[in-house]
Amino acid sequence: MEYVESQKVFVEFRMDSVPSQYQSEAAGHPVFVEKPFIVITIPGQPNTVIDTVADLEYQRRFPEQWARFKAGNVAEVINGWRLESWPTVNTAQVKTLKHMGVHTVEMLADMSDAACQNVGMGTMELRTKARAAVAAAAGGAQAEQYAAENKRLRDEMDTLKALVATMTVPKDAAAEAAEEEPGSDGSARRKPGPKPRSE
Numbered sequence: 001m002e003y004v005e006s007q008k009v010f011v012e013f014r015m016d017s018v019p020s021q022y023q024s025e026a027a028g029h030p031v032f033v034e035k036p037f038i039v040i041t042i043p044g045q046p047n048t049v050i051d052t053v054a055d056l057e058y059q060r061r062f063p064e065q066w067a068r069f070k071a072g073n074v075a076e077v078i079n080g081w082r083l084e085s086w087p088t089v090n091t092a093q094v095k096t097l098k099h100m101g102v103h104t105v106e107m108l109a110d111m112s113d114a115a116c117q118n119v120g121m122g123t124m125e126l127r128t129k130a131r132a133a134v135a136a137a138a139g140g141a142q143a144e145q146y147a148a149e150n151k152r153l154r155d156e157m158d159t160l161k162a163l164v165a166t167m168t169v170p171k172d173a174a175a176e177a178a179e180e181e182p183g184s185d186g187s188a189r190r191k192p193g194p195k196p197r198s199e
């Protein structure tokens with residue numbers, strides 16, 4: 001079962017057998033055929049379940065999950081901040097929420113009022129705390145992005161400083177180069193200095 005955050009539902013594709021009326025009539029006995037099914041549940045509303053044949057509409061609605069199912073990768077995938085690692089909830093609350101199909105803090109933050117009422121007293125307050133925690137985590141992630149960008153820019157500046165340093169000739173070397181001029185035979189000769197004093 002996989003949580004699809006964009007649609008706020010759990011999705012599971014599975015194979016199941018269904019009776020084929022045409023083949024059963026032709027064979028004179030019940031004949032079953034395998035077909036892909038989809039099970040859709042809403043966190044906080046475990047009694048609201050869609051369990052039907054996975055036709056093209058469902059395959060297009062959940063393309064990533066369908067592709068994983070077809071590839072044989074049907075392990076449970078729950079992305080997000082697990083309730084077990086959120087210090088605000090206790091063990092009993094975690095078990096209650098998971099029983100109701102809520103596995104992450106993000107799922108709790110996205111729950112509707114009706115879903116909160118289905119879970120029980122105190123869930124709306126938990127949802128408010130979950131929303132605040134998710135917003136704070138998003139702010140922390142943004143701060144980390146800014147810090148990484150800042151480090152990248154500093155590294156780039158250090159590289160540019162080093163490049164400029166290799167291109168700049170020290171003042172003493174520049175003065176020596178200016179004093180030496182090539183002679184007519186290609187050898188360096190010194191510029192004439194001040195005339196010696198006559199005594």
